[in-house]
Amino acid sequence: MSEDIRIGVFICHCGHNIGGFVDVPAVTEYAKTLPGVVFATHNLYTCADDGLRCIKDNIKEHNLNRVIVASCTPRTHAPLFQGACQEAGLNKYLFTFVNIREHCSWVHMKEKENATKKAKDLVKMGVARAALLAPQQESRVPVEPSSLVIGGGVAGMTAAVSLADKGFQVTLVEKENELGGMVLILYNLYDGGGDPMAMLKPLVEKVQSHPNIRVMLKSRMTALDGYVGNFRATVQRTDGSQELQLTVGTIIVATGAIDLMPEGLYGYDLYDNVLNLTEFELLCKKKELPKLKSVAFIQCAGSRGQKVSYCSRICCTVALKGAMKIIDNHEELMGRQVVDGKEQVVEKIRVEEKAAEDIADRRRRRRRMDEEREERPAAAAAPADGGVEVTVFNRGITTYGVDHELYYNKAREKRVRFVRFTPERIPVVGREGDKLTVTYWHETLKTERKLQVDMVVLSTPQMAQPDSRELSQMLKVPLGQEGFFLEAHVKLRPVDFATDGIFVCGTAHGPADITESVEQAEAAASRASIPMMRGYVQAEALTSTVNSDLCTGCRTCEFTCPYSAIAVDPKTQKAVVTDVLCKGCGTCAAGCPRGAITMRHYTSQQIEAEIKAFAECREA
Amino acid sequence: MSTEEVKPKGPGAAVAEGRVLVIGGGVAGIQASLDLADAGAQVYLVEKSPSIGGWMAFLDKTFPTNDCSICILAPKMADCFGHPNINVLTSSKVIGVKGEAGKFTVTILRKSRFIDEEKCTGCLECVEKCPTKVPNEFEFGLGIRKAIYIPFMQAVPRVVSIDREHCIKLTKDKCGVCEKTCKRGAVDYEMKDQEAEIKVQAIIVAIGFEPWDPTTSREYGYGRYPNVYTAIEFERIINASGPTGGHIQRRSDGQRPRKIAYIQCVGSRNPAVGHPYCCSVCCMHSTKEAMLAREHHDDMESTIFYKDMRTFGKGFNEYMERAKRDYGVRYVNSDATVEENKDNHNPIVVYDVAGKSEREEFDMVVLANTLIPRASSQELAQVLGIPLTEFSFFKSKDRILHPTDTSRDGIFLAGYCAGPADIPECVAQGSAAASRAMDIITHHSAKGAHAAKETHATKEASA
Structure with a gap:
């Protein structure tokens, strides 16, 4: 040499x-x-x-x-x-x-x-x-100053407005026919946060009227290729009526989460008056609560090792919000009907009947059950003649930080009862006559207790969207064990993906409250702005190269490349690499039967030299 | 970077003309600075201590991955300091702010290090020769440092400082050894504090927190019983670069403990001491510390006394389950107080199980003392003209939809100083505040361009 x-x-x-x-x-x-x-x-x-x-x-x-x-x-x-x-x-x-x-x-x-x-x-x-x-050497690739935001909840809308305010063109894609996401189903916000719709309205209006934002409702991304600075996305109406091709520089994933349906847990599918948190919220919003004398919330229903391994972060606060709303306002939230010319409070939650249409629909949709459901006996409620007793069965109340914790204190002042249980001895929901019962183990007294209630609300975790996997494959970004999108680094890169130009925020990333979702959305907007403000990104230098003399055009490389970065030119019948798409993974080089492909920086000679050195060590 | 200059067009052009002040060089401030600088803006990062890095630089590992804290932070500190768009001003504080969003004039007090930052190579020969030893505040008094020092091994910038309170040259005009030792002539005993004035469009406040001193809560015996530690002290003694070189030792006899108790919510969730809130990180850092202690010694027994285990972040609950399963960490749901066995200085933890009071002797107690807003928050809030909450956190304008905004346009918040947050939340908030600062720059540049156009038009009309 x-x-x-x-x-x-x-x-x-x-x-x-x-x-x-x-x-x-x-x-x-x-x-x-x-x-x-x-x-x-x-x-x-x-x-x-x-x-x-x-x-x-x-x-x-x-x-x-x-x-x-x-x-x-x-x-x-x-x-x-x-x-x-x-x-x-x-x-x-x-x-x-x-x-x-x-x-x-x-x-x-x-x-x-x-x-x-x-x-x-x-x-x-x-x-x-x-x-x-x-x-x-590395080459530079120009960056299109525009963004695709997937998901029209608070996180997606915040990210879209932030980018649009900075002067970037934003396309916001939402699969439902309305902007707002999870907030749409909320009756109120915790701790005097007020009416969620009043909070949402200005944001939705800003999104809709912003000259730099194009909103596409009832739409989803169906295909994606390209790379940071130059993504080409296909967006389709969910009914297939329209298709649009977009070129964008960056993508923000804000697809949100769904709630768990706690099937098989705590009598959820056995008794009418057993609901999950979301259903409870919807009932409040529609003012259709039944007569209540005593209500139980059961925390960690499905989470922390039951159906999923994680703690869902916000359900303690959401349950407290529910508990206090019942104590303060249940009269107002009760459903009423006119019977024999007299107005009466409804006795039970009519999940399968017309009045609670939304919930029934939701359950049917989510369970994907076509068969006729068995008519279930109703649980009668106690007369609403005074205060309601609310008991929160919990495995520790997770009200972290300032606001959540002070809210917890407020709940205790309001005489919400807290009963702790361990995963080894969880409460059991049953029915006696026309009453629901919760049987639980009293840790201090070391005895079993039974509580009669009119309604049980199960605090269920936020779950990853069912179509996350499909989307993650399209974006070529990973999901974590629990199905939420997995950021590049759990500590220091909370809204980045390992793949350049794609970012995540809100509950798509994991359970979060509105404030946290907004912070992440602003953060994702900042991160996405960087390449767009600069106007370029530096491409990978460690790509594969093809020795045309050896290449026979067999297309093995083309079939194995996960990034569509290498293909056989039909004219020359030789493989050609698109440098900016190549991530340098080496799959093509390893697969090439003729040894025609070499990875820059990881040549066969370099690797052989390492192996030889290792062999010498062993001999010595 | 070897890349050639490319003038950005469009939205980037405005930000490239922007200037932002970031107050606080912890992980939130570093992230805000890096985002703004990467987007093209000029950043002044003001840090009151001699090094950037914040609290994260003092931690041993980070939950829930047990990544070495300084190992993941050091590259960010170096990137930040080396960034062509970031001007890091250490040993400095903001003493005046005038003007409004888009045109703030900020006065910065640069405290003298008595060292020429350009000349010092950080060789530390002066430190070795310095005869004056003082308790090391960066090790929370557990170790000693010299009167000329760097705050910790991985400090950025790696430039020494002279402690004006303890240096005998500065106090009594004796010694002068460091000046004689320094081959680069970097020592300057005459160096004065200086005031600098800068003009910025936006300001980000990220001054972090301080650990609450549990001495006054006598029920924990901290300060009276030698083997009762605060969490940050424990982080230092299990840290390889800490005062004991990573050996877990008792203050009373230098012996290594076999049985450690961790007590949660010390000073937090406690209205009596003025902190009814939850600091939101202690459950996790105590779990981590218990795991790390077991990694140091196979026979280590750890017990965590808690009110509610709050394992609410991504992977946190799984982490606690792993601590129970693989590290034998015992969790006891009880308040706890500390007494002491006078014979061997073993702390005795008094707690309740099923209504019955129990006493258990340990070799060491680690208090998860709460993290509170810095004492300097009050003063800075006045300088900036922004309000604090009743607990002295900086107050958001709108807790729900604009958590990083303050009541004063152009001033934004990031990190623990705005309320309890863990590292990834601080990082996200750093980026979020950077985004809001970019908006101010963009907005005022557009206004400026509009005004310029109008002036131009007026001129043309008059001509």
């Missing part, structure tokens, strides 16, 4: 994380003996300001043309060290990462000697690879 290889190795203690289990000075001394290495040192934190300066200074001082950092993970730290190389005038692809933390010290905490040996091996492999690295 004609080039004079001058490798610098920087080994990180990562405080105790590596230094506590690996003999870092010994690894440093070993690195100095490896071919091509002209400099090696170790730092307490290579990622800190002084560590980065150490890299830059030594690139200059020792005229390094390859740099290795042996530390943690390239996932979080590669850009930082690459940046340092770049600042010292070295192409960032002449940098290579060796992970001696996750791959070594953290998994060998109890075998310091072996950990040190393995760290040496890893460094040796890195050095072998570094010698063969070549500089790479």
Whole structure:
């Protein structure tokens, strides 16, 4: 090789994380003996300001043309060290990462000697690879100053207005025929937040009248290709009547959540007067509550290990809101009917009858049940002659922060009763005569108790939208275990996806209240603005290249590429890569039967050199 | 960056002319700064301590992934400091704000470090030679530092400061060792505090919180019983870069504990001490600390005394279940107070189970003391002309639909200073406040352009 290889190795203690289990000075001394290495040192934190300066200074001082950092993970730290190389005038692809933390010290905490040996091996492999690295260049792609926002709830509308106010063209797609999302079903907002419709109205009006926003109701995205700066989306009316092609620079996912139908839990499908939180809210909104004397809320119905593993964050506050609304206002919220010329309060919730049409419809739709339902006996209610007793069965009340917690205090002042249960002994809902009963275990008295109630409200969790998977596949972004959209980093990138140009906010990301959804929506708008304000993004440099002489046009690569980035040109019968689409995953290179495809920065020679170095370590 | 300059067009052009002040260099302020700077605006990030990073820089790991806190934050701190559009002003505070949205004039007091920031390389040779030792406030008194110091190992910028209260050169005109040691001539004992004036269109307030001092709540014995710790102290002693190098040791005898109790809601959900609210992070950080203690030592037994376990974030409840299942963490639903076994300084936790009072001896107690607004909030609120809530958090104009806006146009909120929030919420709020600041810039630039056009038209008409 004609080039004079001058490798610098920087080994990180990562405080105790590596230094506590690996003999870092010994690894440093070993690195100095490896071919091509002209400099090696170790730092307490290579990622800190002084560590980065150490890299830059030594690139200059020792005229390094390859740099290795042996530390943690390239996932979080590669850009930082690459940046340092770049600042010292070295192409960032002449940098290579060796992970001696996750791959070594953290998994060998109890075998310091072996950990040190393995760290040496890893460094040796890195050095072998570094010698063969070549500089790479990134290209720039222009960004369309427009956005597609999917979902017309509070989060989606807030994001749309924010982007539109900044001067970007926004298309807001909502699958229902009305903007507003979950807020539409609310009777009131907690803690004097007022009428949800009064809150919603100005926002909806702003969205509808904004010159930079186009609203598409009863529509959904049906296809997507392209990439950040240049997405091409197909939006279709849900009835298939209209189709529209859009080119947008960025996409915000704000598809919201749905509520759990607690089937099989607490008599939900056995007794009429057992509802979930959403149904209760709808009844209040329609003023169709039955006569109530005693009401039970059961928290964590379906969540925290029952049907889903998570805590749904806001249902405690929502239940308290319900409890207080019953105590303060139940007279006003009761349904009335005229019987024999006299007005009477309805005795029961008529889920399957006309009066509560919405709920019945909802249940039917959600259960997708066509068969005739069995006529169920009604649960009678006690006369409403005074106060209503409300009991909240809970596994701890999750009213975090200031407002939620003060609201909880208010509920206690209003004499809402709180009874705690454990997942081992959950309350049982039954019926005795015309009354519902809740049988529960009294933790302090160590005895079983029974409470007669007129209505049971189950505090059910927010759930991921059923069509999230389809959408996530279209967007090529991941879902978490529970089906909500999974952000790029749980701590530091809460509204980003790993895929550039796509962002998430609101309950599509996980359970959240309105304030939190709005914050995330503004945040997503900020993140989406960045490439659009700049007007360009830098494309990936590590793409695949095709050796046309070897390519036979068999199309294996075309079939295996998950990003549609490589295809055989019908004229030349040779594979061609679209650089900006290529994510550098290497699937095509691995699949090519002729070995005609090479990954930049991960060539066969480079990988073989690493493997050979590893084999030498084993022999030695 | 090696990329060539490209002049943005359209909406980006206005923001590229924008200037924003961010007050507070914690994770919320850093995120707000990075978003604005990446979008093209010029940012002044004012931080009162000598380093950016905020509280996150002091934590050992972060829930619910147990990611090393400083490891994920350090790259952001470095990005922020190195960003061509961000001007980081450490050891500084905002002392005056005049004007209105779109044209604020801000006066900043830059406290002297007695060090030329451009010259100091952070080699720390001066620190080694400095003869004056003082309790390290950045380790909450658990360690010592010198009178010339960096606040913590990963500080950004890595520039030393001289502590004017303890340096014997500055107080008694003796010593002068650091000046002699410094090969770069960075030490300047004559350096004065300076006032700077900047003009910005928008201001973001992200000054964070401070832990509440539980000394006054005598029932926990903090300050009287040596082996009772606050949560942030515990974060430092399990941290590899902390004062004990990551060894969990008792204050009384240096022995490592085998049995640790964590007490929740210390000073929070307690109207008697003025904090009826929930700090919203303690359930999770205590769970994390119990898990980490077990990771340090296989035989560690941890018990968490709680009122309600609030595991409401993404992956939080699963995290607690994992703590119970895989780390043997015991959760006891009870209020708890602390007494002490005088013979061995073991704290004794007194609690109730099923109406019966129990006493249990532990080797160490960690208090989940609440996090409260900074004492300086009051003063800053006055300078900025914006209101606080009854608990001294900065007050939102509209809690529901505009949580980051304040009653004063052009001033926005992010992070814990506006109410309890965990790290991802602070980050989201940082971005959200940045978005609102961009709106102010866009709005005033459009107004400016409109005005300019009108002036132009008037001129043409008169000509």
